[in-house]
Amino acid sequence: MRVLLAVAALLVGVVSASLEDLEFQEWKLKFGKKYHLMEEESKRKMNWMTNRKLVLEHNMLADQGLKTYRLGMNHFADMDNQEYRQMLKGFFNRNKAHNATTLLQKTEGSAAALPDTVDWRTRGYVTGVKTQGICGSCWAFSVTGALEGQMFRKTGRLVSLSEQQLVDCTTRNFGCDGGYLDRAFDYVMKNRGLDTEASYPYEDRQWKCRFNPKTVGATCTGYRSTRSGDEKALQEAVATIGPISVVIDAGQVSFQHYTSGVYNEPHCSSGKYHAVLVVGYGTENGQDYWLVKNSWGTLWGENGYIKMSRNKYNQCGIATEPYYPLV
Known part of the structure; x- marks a missing residue:
């Protein structure tokens, strides 16, 4: 049973990571983002993921009426x-x-x-x-x-x-x-x-x-x-x-x-x-x-x-x- 739960958790993590990867690629296409070095791509993706978390958390507060505005993943989303x-x-x-x-x-x-x-x-x-x-x-x-x-x-x-x-x-x-x-x-x-x-x-x-x-x-x-x-x-x-x-x-x-x-x-x-x-x-x-x-x-x-x-x-x-x- 524990093995099945571990496998299920692993699959959920893989699917979640895959969805994030897909979303990042779609965002890059939308804003015409191209990174020439792997190190640059990795840095930009980390910034993007940090900003994505911030945006999601803020918009949850907006949904509850605690914020008067919403955030989004615009062309600055790969910048700290x-x-x-x-x-x-x-x-x-x-x-x-x-x-x-x-x-x-x-x-x-x-x-x-x-x-x-x-x-x-x-x-x-x-x-x-x-x-x-x-x-x-x-x-x-x-x-x-x-x-x-x-x-x-x-x-x-x-x-x-x-x-x-x-x-x-x-x-x-x-x-x-x-x-x-x-x-x-x-x-x-x-x-x-x-x-x-x-x-x-x-x-x-x-x-x-x-x-x-x-x-x-x-x-x-x-x-x-x-x-x-x-x-x-x-x-x-x-x-x-x-x-x-x-x-x-x-x-x-x-x-x-x-x-x-x-x-x-x-x-x-x-x-x-x-x-x-x-x-x-x-x-x-x-x-x-x-x-x-x-x-x-x-x-x-x-x-x-x-x-x-x-x-x-x-x-x-x-x-x-x-x-x-x-x-």
């Missing part, structure tokens, strides 16, 4: 969190205040008149989700997103703009090694234009500047910011102006594997490491959220978006350094 954090080199944290031209002045009682829900995607202000790849260019994608929205507001035409020009030509930023939002807006203003994406497509690397004034898709006359840390002021800006560039702490393992729901991470700091675009806000199952467009492709999050907690003491620093352009 330290490696993932090292990848987040797109925005430099700084304590010095920004120097936007003016601040949006929040009028007394204006918050009461704001809509409960805003989604600028439904009104044509937002281009499709883009992919920054391994280049630390999140700052460029955030800036083009804000400019695309304001140019649509001005002209009624939605034109995708060139992140590559910002990466190549913004000399006061650092290309694929990161940058600042205000310096990018300042560059577009002084350069008197930003080319369209069609004329200056993204390459996932820094190259020589090839700006062509004949293919400009947007101009910028200045840029503004809301009061730092004030979510009500940010809400007013999103509701009345359009998509707003912000920077957040995206370094938590929960952000790394986020897939759906309202992201509520009490361990999030106000440190600013990743630039994104707020395109709206709302409430889901009693949880206020910011609707945020990321630049990691449509296979991350909710088709490339994340709902981040709103009115939770500026969680993840989302209202710390917001910008929008004047066009």
